[in-house]
Amino acid sequence: MYEVFQSYLNSKIKLSEDQSKYIQSLSTIKKLRKRQYLLQEGDIWKYNAFVCSGCLRTYSLDDKGYEHIIGFAIENWWLGDRESLLSGEPSRFNIDAIEDSQILLITKENFDKICQEIPPFNNMVNSILQHSFIASQNRIHAAISYSAEEKYLNFVNKYPALANRVPQSMIASYLGITPETLSRVRNQSVKKVK
Amino acid sequence: MYEVFQSYLNSKIKLSEDQSKYIQSLSTIKKLRKRQYLLQEGDIWKYNAFVCSGCLRTYSLDDKGYEHIIGFAIENWWLGDRESLLSGEPSRFNIDAIEDSQILLITKENFDKICQEIPPFNNMVNSILQHSFIASQNRIHAAISYSAEEKYLNFVNKYPALANRVPQSMIASYLGITPETLSRVRNQSVKKVK
DNA sequence: TTCATCCCTTGACATTTATCAATTGCTTTC
DNA sequence: GAAAGCAATTGATAAATGTCAAGGGATGAA
Incomplete structure (x- = not known):
């Protein structure tokens, strides 16, 4: 399943075989069955996650137990709770699988290491963050307009x-x-x- | 007016006097009167902007000419149209001053230069982007819930x-x-x- | 001061969307 | 294969929010 991530990376940046192997050595694959949690409210989220296959959703529960879906993720999307990752606080969200899925996980520490050691990787990450931000601006626009x-x-x-x-x-x-x-x-x- | 930006920077990162002077040399201050545009729909946005004083808004106009306010910015906030900056396309938004304001501008090129040459600055920028993204996620949550x-x-x-x-x-x-x-x-x- | 403008408020009414309830058709599970 | 859930649809009604119109108070300009 690492291949999916590998071709994603190759489509974005140029990596030597060693670098690719190195990233792989810091990654783990997690298999989720439909309805299985990747993250549960109250957990602390410590990864950067990449969806190799399947489909997941991030959602919160309100006072009345209603779900509010914050986002979806399918193959080739990044996924996670940045807020919990950044703050180290327990997450307010749930993430679970809508379909059987396979997720590539890299811990925050390893991820930061990769970013430091492979500048193009770091640039890619920044660019993704920029695009994510723009996408969420557009979603706000749609939501209010x-x-x-x-x-x-x-x-x-x-x-x-x-x-x-x-x-x-x-x-x-x-x-x-x-x-x-x-x-x-x-x-x-x-x-x-x- | 550069002092406002300087103390902002000092509160976030440690800079030598030279570095601070260097950043200043790449910055310009723009004064805006109330109602004056900083960016108009169709313009291409090429800066990273920091509000030293005053208050501004970013908004779009729909088919019927109604304004939809995307965001506000006051002292010590960053401001701009990331989408246009990143894509090089004309902006879909307007930015104008709600009060008389003073804005510090750094062109994209100079900004990138600073980021490359002063790693702590780059880290600060990334951290801001992360926080902006989280803030917009929260706004989405509020908007739909x-x-x-x-x-x-x-x-x-x-x-x-x-x-x-x-x-x-x-x-x-x-x-x-x-x-x-x-x-x-x-x-x-x-x-x-x- | 006086006039004009802008912004906020209020009322009456229209529209959109939510809520509740019932039904149907699918999956899933045993 | 039957039973039990789950999702989507539909109808009736309620609630929230929008629209249109009028008026009032503050603010700034002449």
């Missing part, structure tokens, strides 16, 4: 790979609307297209 | 310095609600406290 229908269409447009892969109720939660509203919105959109 | 009232209370709690400084209508826009709704929400909150 769009109607339920626009939110859904925007989502499908941006993440077609997810739209047909995760349950609708989770997409609804991700968009901040109820499953019922999403169901109706989809129905109407279909009618409009006709 | 909270009612109008909760959004407002959360905002006041997190940014008390802004709550009494920027017009309510802008706060409403930032929260993704109408000014009228915000006005009613505040009224009700006051009553509840009594």
